[in-house]
Amino acid sequence: MADTYPWQDELWRQLAGREQHAHAYLLHGPAGIGKRAFAERLLALLLCRSPQNLEACGKCKACLLLAAGTHPDAFALEPEEADKAIKVDQVRDLVGFVTQTAQLSGRKLVLVEPVEAMNLNAANALLKSLEEPAGNTVLLLISHQPSRLLPTVKSRCVQLACPVPDEAVGLRWLAQALPGLSDEERGELLALAAGSPLSAARLQEQGVREQRALVVEGVKKLLKQQQGPSQLAEGWNAIPLLLLFNWFCEWAHLVLRYQLSKDEQGLGAADMRKVVQYLADKSEQARLLALQDWLLEQRQKVLAKGNLNRVLLLEALLVKWASLPGQG
Structure with a gap:
């Protein structure tokens, strides 16, 4: 059945x-x-x-x-x-x-x-x-x-x-599917899965919370010039390319939204809030809009299963990201 x-x-x-x-x-x-x-x-x-x-x-x-x-x-x-x-x-x-x-x-x-x-x-x-x-x-x-x-x-x-469950319903389902996690961990997974409970359960199986922590740490080191684009691109080899572009597209959107609204309730997940605020304060809007266009274009190529050079694409992404606050 x-x-x-x-x-x-x-x-x-x-x-x-x-x-x-x-x-x-x-x-x-x-x-x-x-x-x-x-x-x-x-x-x-x-x-x-x-x-x-x-x-x-x-x-x-x-x-x-x-x-x-x-x-x-x-x-x-x-x-x-x-x-x-x-x-x-x-x-x-x-x-x-x-x-x-x-x-x-x-x-x-x-x-x-x-x-x-x-x-x-x-x-x-x-x-x-x-x-x-x-x-x-x-x-x-x-x-x-x-x-x-x-x-x-x-x-x-x-x-x-087809309906997407509201957050409370999704969390109740995840509590049954993933009883070994805390309420906070299940909430993080559901947020990463954009509210889709089955995707959240799969993300847990794939170790995506650990992958995201690695990426967030890398982004912070990139902006502090403690690690370069090439090294990071190689280190993220096991992380699905679409997942990476989903995150960077989301972060670019949050930076732009905070620039326009200064709404601290709209900074996204806690792990990147300070980075979002920093980039919003330090980045020119024209450069941010250009990056957002580029990210969306490349994400479409990933979705279309294009024949992409993964490492070169990620290096280009990270070079553009590092240049937002005038670095690189």
């Missing part, structure tokens, strides 16, 4: 209770809020032969086949390798599945995650199936970044914004 999360209850009641379903749903929202589990739960319900109380029974032939990964009317499409694109040949396999007759329940279900991983050719190959899927087919598309999708893909789906 798919995992269930309390912040999804209302959306589930609205969707699972429908007598008729759209041919394609686009489930979108930030990563780490349970969209995949929600889609798998819906897929199981729509294939189940004896649903009970808006849930798959878990006991019928369809449910047993699905649990074993051998249901003939279920198809999942994902990148063949982590963080790689979904290729056009994979989508052609999907299209072939959609054109077949359902073998068991009279309905076919397709799950695609993440939709934005499709390259242009793959996305175009999917359009016909999205617009007029053969037979009784329901496509469940999952997107963490719907802004990257083709308008022609989005327009062919019923778009469902």
Whole structure:
């Protein structure tokens, strides 16, 4: 059975209770809020032969086949390798599945995650199936970044914004998932995950709090001219590039916001507040805006899985960061 999360209850009641379903749903929202589990739960319900109380029974032939990964009317499409694109040949396999007759329940279900991983050719190959899927087919598309999708893909789906839990709900869930941590540590994780509880739990598994402490210490040494960009870039080799750019984009935004508002309540996490204030006081706004533009541009390249030289990119970032208060 798919995992269930309390912040999804209302959306589930609205969707699972429908007598008729759209041919394609686009489930979108930030990563780490349970969209995949929600889609798998819906897929199981729509294939189940004896649903009970808006849930798959878990006991019928369809449910047993699905649990074993051998249901003939279920198809999942994902990148063949982590963080790689979904290729056009994979989508052609999907299209072939959609054109077949359902073998068991009279309905076919397709799950695609993440939709934005499709390259242009793959996305175009999917359009016909999205617009007029053969037979009784329901496509469940999952997107963490719907802004990257083709308008022609989005327009062919019923778009469902998946809820992000409020802080109290997220912390209660984390208290059960990570009972060995303190309330303060769970709060730090949830903040680092931008409020997404499942992402917060994964960050703990990946040791991200320790990684962030290393980066924050490095940034402070950089600004004090105690360590150089090249040395830091090499030392951060194990830290995901996207995570680094997320942090630096956030910090640049906080510096700019504090310059404009002087609101000490908007300085972000405690570990960088003094640095944010220092840079806001010492940096020219034009230089800060130029850095922010550059950071966002490079972050998009990272998201697009561009062929980037990691060390040179980080060195460039750190040289620009060190130059904010007139250093370097």
